[in-house]
Amino acid sequence: MVEKRNGPTNVLIVGVGGQGVIMVSKVLAQLCQNHGYEVKQSEVHGMAKRGGGVFSHVRYGSAVWSPTIPEGEADVLLALEWAEALRWINFMNPDTGTFIADTQRIVPPFACRARGRGEEAGYAPQTPEEIMAQVRAGYAIDATSMAEDLGNLKAANTVLLGALSTTLEFPVEDWLEVIRGFVPPHSIDINMAAFAAGREWAQAGDKRVEESAKGLHKADVELQQQVITKLEITEEWCKGCDICVKMCPERCLRLNEQLVAELPDPSKCTGCRMCEWLCPDFAIKITNTPVLEAAE
Amino acid sequence: MNEAVKVASQDAALKPVAGPFTGNEAIARGVWEAGVKVAAAYPGTPSTEIMESVSKYPAADLHAQWSTNEKTALDVAIGASFAGVRAFAAMKHVGLNVAADALMSFSYIGVNAGLVIVVCDDPGIHSSQNEQDTRIFASFAQVPVIEPSDGQEALDFTKYAFELSEKFDTPVIVRATTRLSHTRSEVKVGARQDIQPRAFNENPSKNVMIPSNARNQHPKVLEREALVAEELASSPLNKVEINDTSVGVITMGLSYVYVKEVYPEASVLKLASSYPLSERLVRDFCDQVDRVIVVEELEPVVENALKVMGIRVEGKSLFPRVGEFSPEVVRDGFVNAGLLPEKIRKGNFDFAPMVRPPVLCSGCPHTSCFMALRALDGRVAGDIGCYTLSVVEPLKSMDTCVSMGSSIANAVGMAKAGTQTKPIIATIGDSTFLHSGIPPLIDAVYNQANITVFLLDNHITAMTGGQDHPGTGKTLRGEETARVDFVKLIKALGVEWCETVDSYDMASMYQSLREAVEFKGVSVVISDRPCVLDPQKIKGDPFKVDQNKCVACQSCMNLGCPALTWSSGWHEGRHKVEINPESCMGCSICAQICPTDSIAL
The missing domain is CATH 3.30.70.20 (Alpha-Beta Plaits)
Structure with a gap:
């Protein structure tokens, strides 16, 4: 339970655009208002639908001034996505805060930009075990898989609300009543089950961790050889058709003044061979020589 | 859209508590309660939901519409005021730049029935191109500006603004900010006022701003400034809270709640309005405290006004002039002033968060367009919309973006400069084109500029969450209406090369673009594919x-x-x-x- 203090209770809800952060916070805000608290719920949207990070501050108590939670004073951090949980973790009160996060990983295209051999996605490397060892209290819960097992991925948020319900003082029936008002009629049953599942899971013990089976694929990383890539163009065979220039994924080829393909900056070539395969005149040759062999 | 608004409007009689309402919904409620008959807006974050919420109230009560741009919206409202009914316009801060021409003259004219403009500023630039402070605009236009600090005040102040407008024959600006617009809180609501229409005021010397009339009106505007300042000085909308008299804080709007959050011991003068400011009001307060600190988001409007009065005051030496305020920022200001200790409690995790910039949606019809533009290696003048996201990797194919409708004329200038060897292309969305892209396209044709315009028609105003516009054939209330035919329109303007493409057909779209840039003169390529989110979410079989x-x-x-x-x-x-x-x-x-x-x- 969040300890009662003089100030308002602060719940920070975070996730990725499209996940339903706003809906989750509206449920909580409505519940607080039904209980006669002053409540302020603040978010910023506009970019929210575009897959960027979304956050919503919910504050309730006898009086609430600022609509946003001061850093380090969130009583609960509720995260719908793992990397977003880590982004906001310092907003949580380090002495009294509770951490609740879905271990689901949504890897943005921006994290898959590295082109070197053996590069991993630029996703948060911290594991749920590492983080749970450092927070005061909380749960890392694979809510998305739990919801999927119940038959609807979208009920993951309700699983998390079930977990959240164990840390706030509102009676279960009141939670369910508000949730019923927010979800479409045909999915009421599944959301009721999702809430119960999340609540039961959290009640089974503090600091529980359940890792998501989804997300990154660290398990089968091969040992990647370091290679030296070399691209050779047989100028006499090139007729300047432009195919390699247009098809190069790294956009590192161009036609020179004689309309012959050239590679101005060899460091940009990743050796993917696309140009070699597509050249109708066999004018391009790529060699990927392992570093060890090159040294010999 | 919002259950709370629906309930409130059905149960119009008296439902004392409603919500939680966002600030925008509370403003909309205030507009309805004030008996407004005509309301108009162009969407723009963070103001968009105001007009969407207004449109949830019965059509029998008021006419609500999307206008083609902010100036049109304000002119529609002005027309309604002339015709004797309370009128309302909403826009974002930069929208007021577009509406400025009408506002500056209408300030001289004054109102018949009350006219209120809600302008939403965006401190912190969450979704805008700058963070200009509307309070400076208000003083420039000599129009009073009222600043609510929470949802309840958003409703109450909006209603009050109509009274002020009519009492002093002036348009009134209500200034919201992103944080107020998008914060939900409990709001006490009232009934709709029954305001009888006024007769048309057949008085050209007031209503027609030819030079001789304008010269007569200007002194009246100055008199009005003093009278409104005096009225606001006695208004219960101000709050004076005398606590510890060693420090007195003068603040307004959202800054007030941050002051209360981090420094509740201070004496506070909460102003209902930064302009016009009554010297009597601030002197009365300053005389009671030893040290005066002004806490205001963005520009030092009140601080400078106090300095002109000769009052010793601190403000921007302690608090930043850029960015959004928060409890942390306001607290840091008081720490700088030596009034609060440094904060001790902080989280101790120190890892860099993963970068997660907003991206174009899966299936967005803009994606392939910008992929093609990058392959084309053109000089691309961009515009305001979702497609501005193509400025970053991996699409990275936009060179400039200035303001709504700038792209086409920017391209004309680039072409006329004669310095660019790359083909010059302007990209503009359908709603932005209708907002302010048509005059520059006429300019391009008239001046025979060698440019290509890529009109990205996704059949909606997408960036702000999917609002209708004259190209969708639907009104704000969802009724069928005339639909702009872009091809006919563009050809009527004198464009000789105009082709419609499907951006889901990469090869033929790219081929059309190549032909368009080869054309000497103005060529227009129209991408004709709906947004995948609005008005309905599109979901096909996955690849x-x-x-x-x-x-x-x-x-x-x-x-x-x-x-x-x-x-x-x-x-x-x-x-x-x-x-x-x-x-x-x-x-x-x-x-x-x-x-x-x-x-x-």
Whole structure:
């Protein structure tokens, strides 16, 4: 339970655009208002639908001034996505805060930009075990898989609300009543089950961790050889058709003044061979020589 | 859209508590309660939901509309005021720049029935191109500006603004900010006032701003400034809270709640309005305290006014002039002033958060357009809309973006400069084109500029969440109406080369673009594909990547599509790609790009 203090209770809800952060916070805000608290719920949207990070501050108590939670004073951090949980973790009160996060990983295209051999996605490397060892209290819960097992991925948020319900003082029936008002009629049953599942899971013990089976694929990383890539163009065979220039994924080829393909900056070539395969005149040759062999 | 608003309007009689309302919904409620008959707006974050909420109230009570731009919206409201009914316009801060011409003259004219403009500022630039402070605009136009600090005040102050408007014959600006607009809180509501229409005021010397009339009106505007300041000085909308008299804080709007949050011991003068400011009001307060500190977001409007009065005051020496205020920022200001101790409690995790910029949606019809523009290697003058996201990798194909409707005329200037060897292309969305892209297109034709205009028609105002406009054939209330025919319109303006393409057909779209840039003169390519989110979410069968065929070349990853991610498979040291079936909407662009035909249904 969040300890009662003089100030308002602060719940920070975070996730990725499209996940339903706003809906989750509206449920909580409505519940607080039904209980006669002053409540302020603040978010910023506009970019929210575009897959960027979304956050919503919910504050309730006898009086609430600022609509946003001061850093380090969130009583609960509720995260719908793992990397977003880590982004906001310092907003949580380090002495009294509770951490609740879905271990689901949504890897943005921006994290898959590295082109070197053996590069991993630029996703948060911290594991749920590492983080749970450092927070005061909380749960890392694979809510998305739990919801999927119940038959609807979208009920993951309700699983998390079930977990959240164990840390706030509102009676279960009141939670369910508000949730019923927010979800479409045909999915009421599944959301009721999702809430119960999340609540039961959290009640089974503090600091529980359940890792998501989804997300990154660290398990089968091969040992990647370091290679030296070399691209050779047989100028006499090139007729300047432009195919390699247009098809190069790294956009590192161009036609020179004689309309012959050239590679101005060899460091940009990743050796993917696309140009070699597509050249109708066999004018391009790529060699990927392992570093060890090159040294010999 | 909002259950609370629906309930409130059905139960119009008296439901004392409603919500939680966002600030925008509270403003809309205030507009309805004030007996407004005509309301108009152009969407713009963070103001968009005001007019959407207004439109939830019965059509019998008031006419609510999307206008083609903010100036049109304000002119519609002005017309309604002339005709004797209370009128309202809403816009974002930069929208007021567009409406400024009408506002500056209408300030001289004054109102018949009350006219209120809600302007939403965006401190912190959450979704805008700048963070200009509307309070300076208000003083420039000599129009009073009222600043609510929470949802309840958003409703009450909006209602009060109409009274002030009519009492002093002036338009009134209510200034909200992103944080107020998008914060939900409990709001006490009232009934709708029954305001009888006024007769048309047949008085050209007041209503027609020819020079001789304008010269007569200007002194009246100055008199009005003093009278309104005096009225506001006695208003119960101000709050004077005398606590510890060693420090007195003068503040307004959202800054007030941050002061109360971090420094409740201070004496506070909360102003209902930064302009016009009564010297009597601030002197009375300053005389009671030893040290005066002004806490105001963005510009030092009140601080400077106090300095002109000769009052010793601190403000921007302690608090930043840029960015959004928060409890931390306001607290830091008081720490700088030596009034609060440094904060001790802080989280101790120190890792850099993962970068997660907003991206174009899976299946967005803009994605392939900008992929083609990058391949074309043109000089691209961009505009305001979702497509501005193509400025960053991996699409990275926009060179400039200034303000609504700037792209086409920017391109004309680039062409006339004669310095650019690349083809010059302007990209503009359908709603932005109708907002302010038509006059510059006429300019381009008239001045025979050699440019290509890429009109990205996704059949909606997408960036702000899917609002209708004259190109959708639907009104704000969802009624069928006339629909702008872009091809006919563009040809009527004198454009000789105009072709419509499907941006889901990568090859023919790219070919059309190539032909368009070859054309000497103004050419227009129209991409005709609906937004995947609005007005309805589009979801087709997801594509799959054949892991046996993928050679990890990363060509598809250059789309930046959020449905594409790395799989566990590798090829020559690079991750193969897989498609998330939940988010793939089946546009097929990645399959068209894949050089090894590894992507299929």
